[in-house]
Amino acid sequence: MTKEEPLVAGVDLGSTYTKAAVLARDRIAGTGIRPTVVDLDAAAGGALGDALAEAGVARGALDMVVSTGYGRRAVGVAAHNVDEIYAKATAAKWLGSPWGPVRTVIDIGGQDSKVLRLDEEGALDKFSMNTKCAAGTGRFLEVMARALGVPLEQLGEIGLRSKAPVELSSTCIVMAESEVISLIAERRPVEDIVAGIHRSVADRVGNMAKQLGVLEVVFFDGGPARNAGIKAALERVLGVQLYVPKNPQVSAAIGAALVARDAVRYGRLPDGRLARGAEVASPADALEGPGAGARPEEGDGA
Amino acid sequence: MTLTAGVDMGSTATKAVVLLDGRIAGTDARPTGSDPEQAGELALKTALDAASARIDDVERVVSTGYGRRTLGLADEAINEINANARGAVWLGSSLGRVRTIIDIGGQDSKVIALDPDGVIRDFAMNDKCAAGTGKFLEVIAQLLEVKVEDLGSLSAQSSRPAAIASTCVVFAQSEVVGLIARKVPRPDIVAGIHRAIASRVVNMARRVGVEPVVVFDGGPAKNEGLRAALEAELGLQVFVPARPQLVVALGAALVAADMVGGGGEEVG
Numbered sequence: 250m251t252k253e254e255p256l257v258a259g260v261d262l263g264s265t266y267t268k269a270a271v272l273a274r275d276r277i278a279g280t281g282i283r284p285t286v287v288d289l290d291a292a293a294g295g296a297l298g299d300a301l302a303e304a305g306v307a308r309g310a311l312d313m314v315v316s317t318g319y320g321r322r323a324v325g326v327a328a329h330n331v332d333e334i335y336a337k338a339t340a341a342k343w344l345g346s347p348w349g350p351v352r353t354v355i356d357i358g359g360q361d362s363k364v365l366r367l368d369e370e371g372a373l374d375k376f377s378m379n380t381k382c383a384a385g386t387g388r389f390l391e392v393m394a395r396a397l398g399v400p401l402e403q404l405g406e407i408g409l410r411s412k413a414p415v416e417l418s419s420t421c422i423v424m425a426e427s428e429v430i431s432l433i434a435e436r437r438p439v440e441d442i443v444a445g446i447h448r449s450v451a452d453r454v455g456n457m458a459k460q461l462g463v464l465e466v467v468f469f470d471g472g473p474a475r476n477a478g479i480k481a482a483l484e485r486v487l488g489v490q491l492y493v494p495k496n497p498q499v500s501a502a503i504g505a506a507l508v509a510r511d512a513v514r515y516g517r518l519p520d521g522r523l524a525r526g527a528e529v530a531s532p533a534d535a536l537e538g539p540g541a542g543a544r545p546e547e548g549d550g551a
Numbered sequence: 552m553t554l555t556a557g558v559d560m561g562s563t564a565t566k567a568v569v570l571l572d573g574r575i576a577g578t579d580a581r582p583t584g585s586d587p588e589q590a591g592e593l594a595l596k597t598a599l600d601a602a603s604a605r606i607d608d609v610e611r612v613v614s615t616g617y618g619r620r621t622l623g624l625a626d627e628a629i630n631e632i633n634a635n636a637r638g639a640v641w642l643g644s645s646l647g648r649v650r651t652i653i654d655i656g657g658q659d660s661k662v663i664a665l666d667p668d669g670v671i672r673d674f675a676m677n678d679k680c681a682a683g684t685g686k687f688l689e690v691i692a693q694l695l696e697v698k699v700e701d702l703g704s705l706s707a708q709s710s711r712p713a714a715i716a717s718t719c720v721v722f723a724q725s726e727v728v729g730l731i732a733r734k735v736p737r738p739d740i741v742a743g744i745h746r747a748i749a750s751r752v753v754n755m756a757r758r759v760g761v762e763p764v765v766v767f768d769g770g771p772a773k774n775e776g777l778r779a780a781l782e783a784e785l786g787l788q789v790f791v792p793a794r795p796q797l798v799v800a801l802g803a804a805l806v807a808a809d810m811v812g813g814g815g816e817e818v819g
Binding site: 287360381382383388392419420421422423424427431434 | 585658679680681686690717718719720721722725732
């Protein structure tokens, strides 16, 4: 099955949120975001349904769905799946930036964080990821927002008001949570605590990025990229400006949709195999933990 | 008559031991709460009451633990590695030469390696990550709605400890929620958590080297299941003193006695 103008979708089943993107005529026609629930297939169906509704497309009209993310194998509607490192890299190349080609992708997920480096052609060059420790992930923000009694979405603007961010001595969430509770008891201004939390996440992720080596343009991705306080803190740590795409949460889903598009268009998957029923082999499958993923073999088909 | 006291101002609990002529005459342990100095004063007073002694009779008070500098009553503050070594060697001397101390605290864990003559050779400490500390037990107990004190007996009923893939306490919490949802028996979950903590702490212990006699102390050492998991992971027997959370305070009281030259030397 090959087709020049395929109608495709990508579904990113993440540890915290499930995202979907519908791609029509090489444009993002619709997106959907739902919390990941115990019934993974239902979460995928819900997010995909939202994206289809926004695109004004019936499910039956889709030529192909490709899934990604830690629950990618649970997406029944997907013909293929691809690991999210590949999906992110593909999306970052395709989405690009107003400042030129993307060379570094920093992604903070709900329960992990990753840094990807792309070569001059936009192909994945190397990456590192943290799936072992909740510090430096969206989970850190979630736990702290709860401890502070502040809605997660408001952390960004609150933190930006701070003139004197606190210094958290603990890296570990569990210990930092006790620290934050003591800071609240000491009546430290909320904005200073929030700014300190942002710095903690930024330090952790920034160190990982520095170890891999940061080249501009830097694409900042994942749900927490919507938090302007994290973005500012990370820019401060790295000394570079970050580019946040319009829908930072859905880029892996967009990447999966691009894989679907090319599979329909050229009849091949990223690993070069024929697109039909086959799974994209990924060395990441041997890894454990949410969001485990690694670089797939570079294919000749895409 | 030599009367000394040691106060261990820990992150979670504050402990005091009063030593009279080389014997433990009074003890106390209480939550540290938000005012460490007050907790230290109260612990000391309660231990003195138990010893039927007054603060004026005490020749020297030595404080230790992370809040040791906050106790105004203390004549001296020493670090808890030294205090722990002094206390553990004294308590363990009936078993032979104590060469390794594994201490799991409320928010940290330490391994101390000793020379055959009891001098500290090396130590390792984790105070950065809650995995491998008492905090892990606390979080899981809360999640399972059981008391921390009951975790040991609960895990004794396990026949198939659950595998816990996450190192991080926060991720393990989610994992345990999943295990509960899949109706994995609680004893198996708890036994799995004990294994996870033991494996973390033993990894650290191997870095400094483990030799018998091994003393296991700190509040979580009261947990029989954790002790069994440590023994399985180490392949060695582990000695837990009668009141393992008091070892560091005892060590401080012994150091206080050493300072005034008053008879903490002999085996108690």
